[in-house]
Amino acid sequence: MAVVDRRQQVIKAAAKSFSLFGYKATTMDQVAKIANVGKGTIYTFFSNKEQLFDEILHSVILEMKNIADREIKRDKPFFDNLQRVLDALLDFRSEHELIIKLSQEKREFGTLQAQEGLDKIEGAIIAYLEREVEHAISKNEIKPCDPKVISVVMLKLYVTLTAELNKLQAPLSKEEIKSYFRLILAEGLAQTT
Amino acid sequence: MAVVDRRQQVIKAAAKSFSLFGYKATTMDQVAKIANVGKGTIYTFFSNKEQLFDEILHSVILEMKNIADREIKRDKPFFDNLQRVLDALLDFRSEHELIIKLSQEKREFGTLQAQEGLDKIEGAIIAYLEREVEHAISKNEIKPCDPKVISVVMLKLYVTLTAELNKLQAPLSKEEIKSYFRLILAEGLAQTT
DNA sequence: AAACTGACTATTTTACAAATCTGGTCATTT
DNA sequence: AAATGACCAGATTTGTAAAATAGTCAGTTT
Structure with a gap:
């Protein structure tokens, strides 16, 4: 032992x-x-403090991957899965003590390693979305596009709707977020009549 | 005199x-x-330094309003106008010396007044977009939606495509930005075939 | 001998007081 | 009546001594 x-x-x-x-x-x-x-x-x-930190970070990222995997049902439509994955991931992110602490540390002191750690977590989310987007394209569920670009946009949009917007007006309900997310990303704003 | x-x-x-x-x-x-x-x-x-700063800020915002107005052609489709306005505004924002300096100051020192100043400028852009979105809704050019929410999303999307994304991959060309902006916001990603 | 330890060191960070600077005022000048 | 700059209280910076910390390694334990 x-x-x-x-x-x-x-x-x-x-x-x-x-x-x-x-x-x-x-x-x-x-x-x-x-x-x-x-x-x-x-x-x-x-070998040093940063590598120890990396070990902890990687286990958090692994945990996130498991959470995301659990939300994906291959028989459901892409946008349903996407919504559930993003919701679960951002929920996890806003509740995990390490992530909360690192966010605060970044805000308050601008610690480089806190910043980099959070970037790695965001990078992992984007990489995960990328794979799903590729899958959806190959299944012809969404139009052909660059998965990296679209993944970044998806995450940004979701964060904007769930958090960013609250600085300017009352938070949207879960239902509103869901419908705006689909309206903007999936259906498009252009009037078709 | x-x-x-x-x-x-x-x-x-x-x-x-x-x-x-x-x-x-x-x-x-x-x-x-x-x-x-x-x-x-x-x-x-x-009456004090902040108010003097405000005066300068307001003239910058006025200048931006003029730039935006100049880009709007009422006979053109909404998304064309939107694209041109955002393009001109973000170009202006990334070239105006005061705004550049304030961005740097915010990053480097976290000065509250620099932060607030930039927020005011962003708020002005959003307010401007809001009016245009309202106009487009009333003209039935886009689907009914909350203009505030959509304006914030539009600005975020444009910033993501033009700037944010460059941290992760090579910058998109003007043409690519234009087509992604429309694909995502206007037409939607959902496959229609 | 292999694994483990904590005293030790070079460097960074903090604590703090003295010195300097700055926003705002107001008695004096123009 | 308008304009000014010396002045002041409070904030900020600076210099430096003291404390803390990441990482090492000679010695101890198993």
Whole structure:
């Protein structure tokens, strides 16, 4: 149990500390203390603080992938799946303690590693959407287009509708968000009569 | 010429200084010096630094309104006008020295007044779009929808296509931007065959 | 000998007081 | 009556000493 167990202790302690205090305010001494491990031991598994952070980040991204996979039903239409995936992902993102803490740290101190961490998470979401868009194109469910461009736009649109807009007016209801998302992205605004 | 002239001198000096140094690094002493005026004189026209800043900001916003008006041809279709207006406005925004400086100041120092100034400019753009969207709805050119919501989305989409996306991949050409903008917003992605 | 440890170091970050600067005022000048 | 700049209170910057931290490694434990 020796090596594996210690490694897990370190990872668990790091996850806890990064979530509680953010990147900057997490010290290697503290992680070692929480993990009940000598500081040097951490460096036998991870070559530095950033790599330890990366490990935690990757497990969060993996968790997100599982959440997204759970929402996809291959027999349902693309836009239904898309909506559910985005909803679940952004819900997760706005509730996960590590992500909340990193967002705050980025806002408050502009810590580079917090910024980069959040970018990686966003990149993972976009990469996930990209695959789904490709799938939808090949199934002829949506028109041919660049999956990268469309994925970025989809995420931005969803964030705009769910969060951004609230700065300017009362939040939209879930139903309104759903219908605007489809109106804009799927059906188009152009009047057809 | 006394009063009017001095007021103009102050405004001109302030515009120059804010554009050159940003909000924070512009001092009232400096404005007075550039304007060839005693510092006290500034306070006979503007009650404080923020109000002087506001004056400059309002003239920029007025300038933007004129630029936008110039792009609108009532005999052309809504989406053509929209595209031209957004293009001209964002071009102006990315080239105007004051706006560039304020963006930099916001990024680098997080100055509240720089942030608020940029928000006002963005608000003005959205308000302008709102009026156009209302007009298009009443002319039955686009489907009925909340003009505020749609305006915000339009601006975000355009910014995403023109700027945001460049962080992740090579910039789109003007033609590509135009066609993606229409594909997403006007026609919709849903496959109709 | 292999795994683990924490004292140690070079560097970064913080704390804090002194010095400087700045927005705004107002008694004096024009 | 309009304009001015010396002045002031409060904010900001600067210099520097003290504290903290990431990472190492000689020594300890298993």
